[in-house]
Amino acid sequence: MTERIDETIAVENRYHNRELSWLQFNARVLQEAEDETTPLIERLRFLGIFSNNLDEFFKVRYATIKRIAEAGKGGRSFLGGITAKDLMEEITQTVIEQQKTSLRILSDIEKKLQKENIHMVDETQITKAQGAFITEYFVQKVSPALATIMIGELDEFPLLKDSAAYLAVRMKMSKDDDTFASKYNYALIEIPRTIERFVVLPSDGEKQYIIILDDLIRYCLDNIFSIFKYDSISAHMIKITRDAELDLDSDLSRSFIEKISKSVKNRSVGDPVRFVYDKSIDKETLRYLMDKMGVDDTDSIIPGGRYHNRRDYMGFPSLGRKDLQYEKIQPLRIKGLSLQGSLLDKIAQKDYLLYAPYQTFSYVVKFLREAALDPKVKKIKITIYRLAQVSHIASSLINAVKNGKEVTVQIELQARFDEAANIRYAEQMQSEGVRLIFGVAGLKVHCKACLVERLEGEKVKRYAFVSTGNFNESTARLYTDYTLFTANQKICKEINKVFDFFEVNYKVKKYRHLIVSPHYTRNTLYSLIDTEIENHRLGRASGIKLKLNSLSDFKMIDKLYEASRAGVKIQMIVRGICCLIPGIKGMSENIEVISIVDKFLEHPRLFIFENGGEQKMYISSADFMGRNLDNRVEISCPIYDEDIKAEINDTFSICWNDNVKARVITEKQDNAYRKNKKEKIRSQFKTYEYYQQKLKE
Known part of the structure; x- marks a missing residue:
């Protein structure tokens, strides 16, 4: 047996930090938004996915790091060699840079949309005809759904909903207005989630126009605040993200459904973890809001663009432009298995x-x-x-x-x-x-x-x-x-x-075929890896192929390092988090890792062990994360049918040879595309062609 990984190697040199690795995955999503070969409307939707991912990241992962920091713990061993406080700062800086990139990409896409006769207009660009349409739309659909709060007159600041977008309104009051004592007054308008974020305006010949709901509301500010007299009015977007951890009460009289329901409702009042604001907002308004909301330096404060909740771009209207979207594929039948009959x-x-x-x-x-x-x-x-x-x-x-x-x-x-x-x-x-x-x-x-x-x-x-x-x-x-x-x-x-x-979960079952978490997955995988190490030592066929969403468990990573040091070749396709650092001499030089981000979300978990020529193969619900190995019920199911084994090997090989959408995971974490002079293989398109061909055979 080969020696285990040298424990004296500094932990930060053995593992990528989980959170920073996840941010690099989201950067790959952003690359899809930037890729000019991606259809224009799909590029907008990737921006939406990037933003939605970021929202969930702050609700869950950043919130966890914040709790560690507030508890006065360093968290170095748990976080991969970095303190919680330093990690929070690095996350914030990384996100600020990514947000700048996303705004630049959005600006580029909007310019290209104009060339396609699709125009995004704001409240300052409205024609008379469009103004009449907007006013009617506002009165009929938007106004009844608006929640407007005059915060300047409240003794207590209202609790802002998690991830809801608000327009922070500042009015400079006229001298002859005696409604308010102060010169400036403030209001909050919640952007309704029940109304489509993108409003399609009447077209003008071949030109199509879209206004974002935020700007439609800005256009109608005078309508909303018509009872007041003011010299000027402005509205800037803000958003707060809250800790999404569920806290279940211990009331024995409540059913489990009732406890979860209550906890989900309480999530909306969780502690704030991120505050995003329009960077063009005036300093007085920003200071006023942060003071009132209790946002402090342990929260991630992100200066953003004019619009937040860019996750809504996932639902950007198609406008009948099939040429600006991915061609929809017709899902194929399974060869030999008809949907007719039994x-x-x-x-x-x-x-x-x-x-x-x-x-x-x-x-x-x-x-x-x-x-x-x-x-x-x-x-x-x-x-x-x-x-x-x-x-x-x-x-x-x-x-x-x-x-x-x-x-x-x-x-x-x-x-x-x-x-x-x-x-x-x-x-x-x-x-x-x-x-x-x-x-x-x-x-x-x-x-x-x-x-x-x-x-x-x-x-x-x-x-x-x-x-x-x-x-x-x-x-x-x-x-x-x-x-x-x-x-x-x-x-x-x-x-x-x-x-x-x-x-009856106090009885632990035994299995000969399935690998089941939480009792068996970790040790069974260790044993399968040990077998590959031994086979390599004996000169037998050895090798490991893995397809995962995430790889973050340090002990499992060390086991893979051990196999690499023994000479076992390991190929991994990891879509998201990858804390393993491949290609390091003396540690992981026999491990290669790629990540594929494309039209579809890569989601399978697949484990293939060469096993001396008697290949063992499993499809699984489990990633190589501590929670999947030790704290969840997961099933890894063996594949025994030789035809199916061959099919899975073929589809893995197609993905592994991707040289269009594959990024190589390295120590640098720079998301470099894999480039070579071989025939272009875009694995998701090639896989569909593979199954089309199977139906012809």
């Missing part, structure tokens, strides 16, 4: 793999709908983490109950930012007779599995599907994920053990 009969004969969005998610819905109708099906068990807003999954499960099936749903009420939606579905399913399980105390249930029990003759036969992603029709069009359909009774039996664990 899926269960087909799956009884062999395993099938679905790779969304290249192939249609309709197979998952069809599986459940068939199970709901089939008189031989007696039980359905499923885990749910994030459902679509309109979920055919949920309706199929309710339909199954109405057909006399016993339906058990393990629903995770603490799926971050989807708690409210899951609560709504939980209450709906419960009222229809679905049996709900709310997980295991202290553990999130993050695995993605469904099990069906069918009475065939006198025997019960099980059918299952296991996935790397959520059972969500909406995200299945945007996220790449593997789903295995199987009637392998050994695998199905062990999936049933996982559901048994949800009910």
